[in-house]
Amino acid sequence: MSEDRIAALEARLGLLEDERAVARAMASYGPLVDSGEADAVAALWAPDGVYDIDELYLAGRERIGEMVRSPAHRGWIQQGCAHVVGPPHITVQGDEAVAVCHSLMVVHEAGRYVVRRATANHWRLCRTPGGAGWQVVTRTNRVLDGRAESPVLLARGVRGDPAGG
Template identity: 65%
Template sequence: MEGWHMTDVEQRLAALEERLALLEEERAVARLISSYGPLVDSGSADAVAALWEPDGVYDVEELVMTGRDEIAAMVRSDAHQGWITGGAAHFVGPPHVTVTGDEAVAVGYSLMILRDRNGFEVRRATANHWRLRKGPDGWRATTRTARVLDGRSQARELLAEGVTAPGT
């Protein structure tokens, strides 16, 4: 309509809807990331792989997996099956999420905890940097890079890049 202008209430409502939509996107990304631990510890190989885009990359220090088949194969591997049948928890801390349109960056920590004869021990503490994209099926990881927090600068750089990304 010519000459039509939004009222103050309409402007405030539009701003509120925009803020709510961003919070919903951030929550969807955080839920995807937090689902990794329960899925990988339950041995749900296909569901773990489906967290990534079909050509997504999961780069974990000693292993770089490209595509869902390789990610699912990691979950089905003898090493992984041994960990989860012996008692394992892949604990993923709350991520710092930055959504920019249909792309997101998230960073945070994960712990791989294994049961041993004395109880539980932390096998690995890791910095995680996720890149994600929203498509027709929702959010999926394009790349997850994980580096052990052993004093090397690469892990610290991954964390800093994700928290200082544009829009944070």
């Protein structure tokens, strides 16, 4: 096999590994938040990372951890809830990635499961120093309730636009 072909294969494999690592980081959010693992949820974000949810703007790991520890969130866990992150569309460019997906918050109410929220998600991630993994720089969520900004957020993510919303 030629040196060029080996280099091309290594580049393709590296991209696949990066996409898989980003997808795994994103997929870990639901199980961690639904089990109340506040520190592990916060560690998904860069130290100064942002989680921008319709009604909440959380800047920094401390605030993200506080959200998971909050009485409101603990109540969702006790009632029964599932944060389901759909399959992502991921664009990796060097040490940065943009991903987009849908998410659902399913809650247990009166003996049945109800979708409480269907949300457009735009993620910006960066490779950690030393290549130890990927962390969220910003995650922007907007409810899919007919507002114009939600589908725009999805389209920007598919295009790999780091601007998000």
